[in-house]
Amino acid sequence: MAGPTPVTASSTRTVLICSGKGGVGKTTLTANLGIALASQGMRTAVLDADFGLRNLDLLLGLENRIVYTAQEVLAGNCRLEQAMVKHKQEPNLALLPAGNPRMLEWLKPEDMKTIVGLIKPHFDIVLIDAPAGIEGGFQNAAAAAEEAIVVTTPEVSAVRDADRVIGLLNTRQVEPIQLLLNRVRPKMMASQEMLGVTDVTDILALPLLGLVFEDEQVIVSTNRGEPLTLNSSQSPAAMAYHNVARRLQGEEVPLPDPTKQRRGLRATMRQLMQTKIF
Amino acid sequence: MSLRDLIDHLLGRQQASATTAKHRLQLVLAHDRSDLNPELMEQMRREILEVVNRYVELDLDGGAVSLETEERTTALVANLPIRRVRDDVPTAEADVPTPEASVQ
Numbered sequence: 271m272a273g274p275t276p277v278t279a280s281s282t283r284t285v286l287i288c289s290g291k292g293g294v295g296k297t298t299l300t301a302n303l304g305i306a307l308a309s310q311g312m313r314t315a316v317l318d319a320d321f322g323l324r325n326l327d328l329l330l331g332l333e334n335r336i337v338y339t340a341q342e343v344l345a346g347n348c349r350l351e352q353a354m355v356k357h358k359q360e361p362n363l364a365l366l367p368a369g370n371p372r373m374l375e376w377l378k379p380e381d382m383k384t385i386v387g388l389i390k391p392h393f394d395i396v397l398i399d400a401p402a403g404i405e406g407g408f409q410n411a412a413a414a415a416e417e418a419i420v421v422t423t424p425e426v427s428a429v430r431d432a433d434r435v436i437g438l439l440n441t442r443q444v445e446p447i448q449l450l451l452n453r454v455r456p457k458m459m460a461s462q463e464m465l466g467v468t469d470v471t472d473i474l475a476l477p478l479l480g481l482v483f484e485d486e487q488v489i490v491s492t493n494r495g496e497p498l499t500l501n502s503s504q505s506p507a508a509m510a511y512h513n514v515a516r517r518l519q520g521e522e523v524p525l526p527d528p529t530k531q532r533r534g535l536r537a538t539m540r541q542l543m544q545t546k547i548f
Numbered sequence: 549m550s551l552r553d554l555i556d557h558l559l560g561r562q563q564a565s566a567t568t569a570k571h572r573l574q575l576v577l578a579h580d581r582s583d584l585n586p587e588l589m590e591q592m593r594r595e596i597l598e599v600v601n602r603y604v605e606l607d608l609d610g611g612a613v614s615l616e617t618e619e620r621t622t623a624l625v626a627n628l629p630i631r632r633v634r635d636d637v638p639t640a641e642a643d644v645p646t647p648e649a650s651v652q
Contacts, residue, residue: 426572437581464566465573543551
């Protein structure tokens with residue numbers, strides 16, 4: 271007999287993770303969300319669609335285990351199972367790099383659709399890590415996705431770029447599109463020196479899937495190639511990513527209010543100053 | 549406007565940078581989304597003012613024509629304070645000579 275019965279294609283979710291602007295935390299989200307979903311029992315595939323500058327393997331600590339890519343699978347040079355790199359500590363998670371950095375001109379939207387179609391029957395959810403920008407690489411990644419998470423930070427340039435990406439996703443009828451607000455600094459938000467959560471959600475008009483506070487532990491975990499969600503880390507970002515994974519599965523988890531993180535007279539004063547008077 | 553913005557305003561201080569950021573974003577996104585460049589926008593503004601000015605005398609310093617967005621839809625918003633209605637409002641026929649009118 272063959273392995274476990276594959277789930278029907280229609281029940282597998284394909285989620286694009288994109289941002290427009292680079293460096294806002296797409297790949298970090300993909301790695302942490304992938305591990306969190308897997309640890310919550312979802313059979314999860316993460317696809318690195320940024321084959322020119324791939325980094326998902328590095329964040330997951332799988333960089334030394336990649337032998338094949340989606341490219342070899344499509345060319346018929348290896349089987350899908352050979353190319354999918356299973357995570358040792360979290361066997362519910364597997365990584366597939368789309369391609370090799372040396373091959374820059376092979377991927378077309380159809381290829382991406384084909385490869386995601388091949389992956390789908392074996393997993394409950396496929397996360398597609400899109401490259402920065404809105405050009406070919408992004409369009410390829412978007413072609414294979416049914417829904418999307420747009421990552422942004424509370425900075426003008428990141429929000430502007432996110433808006434462009436949302437416009438493109440709307441024309442592609444990708445739905446739902448949810449927002450992840452990354453690298454939030456509660457203190458700056460409280461003193462109104464950083465765009466507030468409702469400022470960003472009002473401007474982009476998207477439902478908020480998650481809020482991740484700036485957390486130095488993210489850098490530490492990147493250094494080690496062990497996503498924060500892999501260990502029972504109590505760091506703020508780790509908990510935020512776990513909550514994102516739960517919300518993505520439909521569970522209702524309350525969002526934190528960054529302006530109410532601190533107690534005391536000064537915090538109360540700060541809150542008072544934010545009161546909308548008209 | 550928040551309480552802090554009001555106090556800053558009363559004291560003549562710069563407003564909180566988050567408020568500035570929000571306003572700048574709203575403006576730039578209205579243009580990004582509508583694909584209208586500032587030059588076209590300025591031309592449209594001039595022409596709108598020209599037409600309205602034929603009928604009423606406007607306070608040109610206090611007026612503004614801008615694009616605003618809310619919930620991802622863009623609206624053209626004109627705020628044109630009127631000084632007085634012109635006595636010599638031209639009738640439609642006299643004002644815009646149609647080709648037929650010019651022949652006669």
